[in-house]
Amino acid sequence: MSAYDELMAFSRETQALGQILGRLGWDQETVMPSGAAPQRGEEMAALESVLHARRSDPRVGDWLEAVDTAALDAVGKAQIREIRRAFERANKVPGALAARIARVTSEAQGKWAASRADEDVAAFLPVLEEVVMLKRDEGAALASDGDIYDAMLDDYEPGMTGARLDEIFGDMRPALVELRAAVLERPAPTGLSGSFDESAQMRLTREVAKVFGYDMKHGRVDKAVHPFSSGSGLDVRITTRTSATDPFNCLYSTIHEVGHASYEQGIDPAYLLTPLGRGVSMGVHESQSRIYENQLGRSKAFCGWLFGRMSESFGDLGVADAKGFYAAVNKVDRGFIRTEADEVQYNLHIMLRLDLERQLMRGEIGVVDLEEAWNTRFAADFGYAVDRPSNGVLQDVHWSVGLFGYFPTYALGNVYAGCLHEALRMAVPELDGQLAAGDLGPATTWLRENLQQHGGLYAPAEVIERASGQAPSVAPLLSYLQTKFGGLYDL
Amino acid sequence: MSAYDELMAFSRETQALGQILGRLGWDQETVMPSGAAPQRGEEMAALESVLHARRSDPRVGDWLEAVDTAALDAVGKAQIREIRRAFERANKVPGALAARIARVTSEAQGKWAASRADEDVAAFLPVLEEVVMLKRDEGAALASDGDIYDAMLDDYEPGMTGARLDEIFGDMRPALVELRAAVLERPAPTGLSGSFDESAQMRLTREVAKVFGYDMKHGRVDKAVHPFSSGSGLDVRITTRTSATDPFNCLYSTIHEVGHASYEQGIDPAYLLTPLGRGVSMGVHESQSRIYENQLGRSKAFCGWLFGRMSESFGDLGVADAKGFYAAVNKVDRGFIRTEADEVQYNLHIMLRLDLERQLMRGEIGVVDLEEAWNTRFAADFGYAVDRPSNGVLQDVHWSVGLFGYFPTYALGNVYAGCLHEALRMAVPELDGQLAAGDLGPATTWLRENLQQHGGLYAPAEVIERASGQAPSVAPLLSYLQTKFGGLYDL
Numbered sequence: 001m002s003a004y005d006e007l008m009a010f011s012r013e014t015q016a017l018g019q020i021l022g023r024l025g026w027d028q029e030t031v032m033p034s035g036a037a038p039q040r041g042e043e044m045a046a047l048e049s050v051l052h053a054r055r056s057d058p059r060v061g062d063w064l065e066a067v068d069t070a071a072l073d074a075v076g077k078a079q080i081r082e083i084r085r086a087f088e089r090a091n092k093v094p095g096a097l098a099a100r101i102a103r104v105t106s107e108a109q110g111k112w113a114a115s116r117a118d119e120d121v122a123a124f125l126p127v128l129e130e131v132v133m134l135k136r137d138e139g140a141a142l143a144s145d146g147d148i149y150d151a152m153l154d155d156y157e158p159g160m161t162g163a164r165l166d167e168i169f170g171d172m173r174p175a176l177v178e179l180r181a182a183v184l185e186r187p188a189p190t191g192l193s194g195s196f197d198e199s200a201q202m203r204l205t206r207e208v209a210k211v212f213g214y215d216m217k218h219g220r221v222d223k224a225v226h227p228f229s230s231g232s233g234l235d236v237r238i239t240t241r242t243s244a245t246d247p248f249n250c251l252y253s254t255i256h257e258v259g260h261a262s263y264e265q266g267i268d269p270a271y272l273l274t275p276l277g278r279g280v281s282m283g284v285h286e287s288q289s290r291i292y293e294n295q296l297g298r299s300k301a302f303c304g305w306l307f308g309r310m311s312e313s314f315g316d317l318g319v320a321d322a323k324g325f326y327a328a329v330n331k332v333d334r335g336f337i338r339t340e341a342d343e344v345q346y347n348l349h350i351m352l353r354l355d356l357e358r359q360l361m362r363g364e365i366g367v368v369d370l371e372e373a374w375n376t377r378f379a380a381d382f383g384y385a386v387d388r389p390s391n392g393v394l395q396d397v398h399w400s401v402g403l404f405g406y407f408p409t410y411a412l413g414n415v416y417a418g419c420l421h422e423a424l425r426m427a428v429p430e431l432d433g434q435l436a437a438g439d440l441g442p443a444t445t446w447l448r449e450n451l452q453q454h455g456g457l458y459a460p461a462e463v464i465e466r467a468s469g470q471a472p473s474v475a476p477l478l479s480y481l482q483t484k485f486g487g488l489y490d491l
Numbered sequence: 492m493s494a495y496d497e498l499m500a501f502s503r504e505t506q507a508l509g510q511i512l513g514r515l516g517w518d519q520e521t522v523m524p525s526g527a528a529p530q531r532g533e534e535m536a537a538l539e540s541v542l543h544a545r546r547s548d549p550r551v552g553d554w555l556e557a558v559d560t561a562a563l564d565a566v567g568k569a570q571i572r573e574i575r576r577a578f579e580r581a582n583k584v585p586g587a588l589a590a591r592i593a594r595v596t597s598e599a600q601g602k603w604a605a606s607r608a609d610e611d612v613a614a615f616l617p618v619l620e621e622v623v624m625l626k627r628d629e630g631a632a633l634a635s636d637g638d639i640y641d642a643m644l645d646d647y648e649p650g651m652t653g654a655r656l657d658e659i660f661g662d663m664r665p666a667l668v669e670l671r672a673a674v675l676e677r678p679a680p681t682g683l684s685g686s687f688d689e690s691a692q693m694r695l696t697r698e699v700a701k702v703f704g705y706d707m708k709h710g711r712v713d714k715a716v717h718p719f720s721s722g723s724g725l726d727v728r729i730t731t732r733t734s735a736t737d738p739f740n741c742l743y744s745t746i747h748e749v750g751h752a753s754y755e756q757g758i759d760p761a762y763l764l765t766p767l768g769r770g771v772s773m774g775v776h777e778s779q780s781r782i783y784e785n786q787l788g789r790s791k792a793f794c795g796w797l798f799g800r801m802s803e804s805f806g807d808l809g810v811a812d813a814k815g816f817y818a819a820v821n822k823v824d825r826g827f828i829r830t831e832a833d834e835v836q837y838n839l840h841i842m843l844r845l846d847l848e849r850q851l852m853r854g855e856i857g858v859v860d861l862e863e864a865w866n867t868r869f870a871a872d873f874g875y876a877v878d879r880p881s882n883g884v885l886q887d888v889h890w891s892v893g894l895f896g897y898f899p900t901y902a903l904g905n906v907y908a909g910c911l912h913e914a915l916r917m918a919v920p921e922l923d924g925q926l927a928a929g930d931l932g933p934a935t936t937w938l939r940e941n942l943q944q945h946g947g948l949y950a951p952a953e954v955i956e957r958a959s960g961q962a963p964s965v966a967p968l969l970s971y972l973q974t975k976f977g978g979l980y981d982l
Contacts, residue, residue: 012533012537013537013540014537016530016533016534016536016537016538017534017537017538017541019530019534020511020515020534020537020538023515023518023534024511024514027514027518031522031711032726033707033708033709033710033711033725033726033728034708035706035708035709035725035726036709036725036726037725038725039507039510039724039725039726039763039764040726042503042507042764043507043508043510043511043514045507046503046504046505046507046508046511047507047508047511049504050508050541215526216524217524217525217526218524218526218527219524220522220524233530234524234526234527234528234529234530234531235523235524235526235527235530235531237524272530273530273533
């Protein structure tokens with residue numbers, strides 16, 4: 001066997017073990033007996049430790065040196081690029097630090113949940129302090145002489161930097177603030193009301209998942225507290241949740257997760273269990289969940305179809321017609337919670353988090369300052385005061401589990417989705433007619449062929465540019481939002 | 492850290508990884524999407540290979556040498572005994588052979604299922620030939636100079652030998668043959684008839700599982716094609732199946748699996764994720780499933796309670812009263828299938844398999860002779876001819892997956908259950924009154940305290956002797972069967 005073949009065989013086993021870790025996470029959130037948690041913690045830690053040892057295995061370094069990269073084709077070069085990235089990362093972070101982070105964040109997540117339930121920021125701060133210190137150590141190890149926050153970003157969105165984010169968000173912010181102000185001056189549309197049987201919601205949600213191209217032979221839909229998509233290759237499962245009063249929660253969580261899952265399911269089967277057999281970055285992943293959920297799922301045309309199906313399933317929805325339904329789906333309102341935010345306001349939530357977490361990581365503010373910094377910034381950005389910590393600094397799980405540098409990828413996903421949507425509209429001029437008939441086939445096929453199939457082959461900005469025909473920029477997203485909400489709110 | 496502590500820490504991670512393998516097996520049989528199978532195969536092979544490397548890791552040998560075993564308490568000594576056994580076994584079998592067996596048996600299982608469906612023995616023989624050759628190689632490696640079949644038995648029932656099995660089965664056979672002949676001369680009782688809603692079966696089966704002490708906080712009950720129990724420690728799941736015409740299939744599968752699961756759930760929590768934190772052998776495991784299913788679950792007293800609950804759930808059962816119900820539960824009938832056999836005939840099925848598989852392993856017969864050998868033996872033992880391969884040599888999955896030496900543990904479990912039941916009756920004289928009230932508490936508590944809690948602490952024969960107060964023998968089982976079926980059939 002050549003060094004390349006040996007390396008790929010070793011990597012394939014590592015990928016397979018990584019998939020198992022994802023499967024254990026799915027099990028924990030869906031079917032695991034409640035009393036099994038301590039044992040599951042040890043099982044996952046044991047597997048994590050096996051994975052860390054394999055990622056930093058000196059043999060990987062030897063193989064990487066021995067491989068004649070110049071002789072490889074584009075796919076082989078990309079495989080080596082990804083293996084090298086993982087190897088270098090694993091060797092930069094000491095094993096003891098990685099293990100400590102795993103242990104502390106696991107504990108911190110529980111403390112965050114309890115503190116949020118109790119509205120008690122002070123109870124959360126000591127463990128958050130520890131997480132921040134550990135993540136700063138990790139960031140310093142990863143950054144070498146560079147910027148610590150850039151090193152963290154690179155983990156989730158290879159190639160992205162804080163400076164580039166500042167440009168992107170700087171371009172976006174004034175337009176979003178202006179659009180929001182205009183929309184909030186107009187009368188608010190009526191929301192849904194009615195009776196929404198939860199098993200009927202699950203039946204409809206599975207139907208909608210299939211309509212969006214989700215492949216049930218290689219996946220399944222279950223209920224969990226938090227919706228997520230899990231796994232790559234031949235087993236990509238999603239979860240959703242139901243609310244007796246808000247059927248959109250279930251349906252749009254499903255469509256969002258189907259976007260993530262379709263990306264994984266759509267990757268070239270030749271990349272199965274290789275480093276290229278996964279979505280290339282969190283931002284590109286989010287571009288798929290967002291375009292499924294928003295540009296397609298919340299379009300006027302698709303809302304027409306969905307209004308019909310929901311009326312059949314639930315009877316009177318409390319809105320007069322498809323037009324009222326479309327307005328309800330896209331209602332813009334005051335609110336505190338990022339995950340409930342509409343398309344106009346969502347990215348403003350991200351900007352707040354980016355600035356605060358970058359300051360934390362750079363040591364410009366301490367965790368003790370975090371709540372006041374959040375509340376001050378929120379009031380400035382949104383115009384009203386945070387009423388309680390669970391609506392403010394305690395609302396998101398991310399920092400408790402050490403996800404610094406992750407939030408910006410949500411906004412990048414929106415930006416990328418804007419670019420892809422513009423190109424999709426040009427490539428499929430009949431799109432609205434198809435969406436109105438509940439036919440997502442041409443749209444999802446276009447996404448599969450132009451983006452999803454490539455998996456990790458191209459860098460994030462490159463795959464967006466290849467699919468959309470232009471370097472990523474905020475212009476398409478802003479133009480889409482201005483047109484859509486201008487129409488909805490008679491601006 | 493002492494060598495003992497280091498060894499136990501390493502072993503604990505290995506145990507945790509082993510639990511993950513069990514969890515993947517559960518997932519595969521219950522919730523896995525159908526198209527995920529090839530990927531799952533690679534995931535499990537990767538984890539198997541990690542486990543094999545850990546079990547044969549030279550550091551384990553170093554630690555075993557460094558440990559001052561004489562200074563350890565009984566628990567420590569038993570831990571070392573189990574770790575040494577696994578280490579020596581792993582080092583006797585070359586890694587390449589173990590990997591080959593894993594691959595070939597995985598393929599053979601699929602071919603067996605297809606051949607059984609097609610009633611085509613010839614299609615199965617080539618891969619079975621390969622499995623047999625590989626398992627003989629493995630057996631030779633394990634046996635050193637000893638008997639190859641004894642070495643295989645030792646894998647499932649440490650300390651057991653073919654010679655001892657011959658004694659046990661020799662003691663049992665004439666009495667069982669005589670009892671069967673007498674019973675089959677009497678009129679057969681009426682079976683159940685009625686309408687058995689499958690969700691009502693699942694509701695009742697979960698209730699019955701709890702009645703038998705199954706802990707739902709550390710387990711769950713699902714449907715699968717084949718009933719099984721999976722996992723140790725804090726997460727022990729069971730599966731069952733339903734048949735619209737035969738509610739006993741679901742209920743007694745559940746009670747059987749609850750016996751296995753209760754053993755695992757009942758082990759001293761101090762042994763969690765250690766080599767002692769699992770049932771000590773397949774035979775002792777089967778003693779628990781059998782005593783739950785048969786001596787308790789098919790007792791006249793418990794049948795009285797179950798008749799009431801089933802009548803409430805399903806209405807008319809087609810039997811006149813509790814006595815008729817008890818007779819239906821324990822109906823003895825002609826049949827070909829081991830898993831459907833009654834208490835009188837079950838062990839005769841095992842004797843047939845023991846003799847054939849031992850001849851195969853010793854090279855006394857070839858796989859090409861197997862079908863004829865099976866059919867000849869079956870006709871001699873049961874008095875009627877096998878009508879098709881799925882009722883004969885193709886009925887069990889075991890040989891396809893390389894389980895040679897496993898079948899006898901089913902019969903040993905019956906023998907052990909007989910010993911335990913005799914002791915239980917003496918220790919809990921009010922047992923029948925409790926069973927008649929659906930109160931399994933005192934019986935399952937006695938089993939937990941006298942047997943289950945010890946996990947792997949004592950060798951199989953020792954733990955049975957400690958619990959029952961006598962060395963294992965067939966006398967209690969035979970006496971129990973003669974009394975029970977003598978009464979049922981007016982002998």
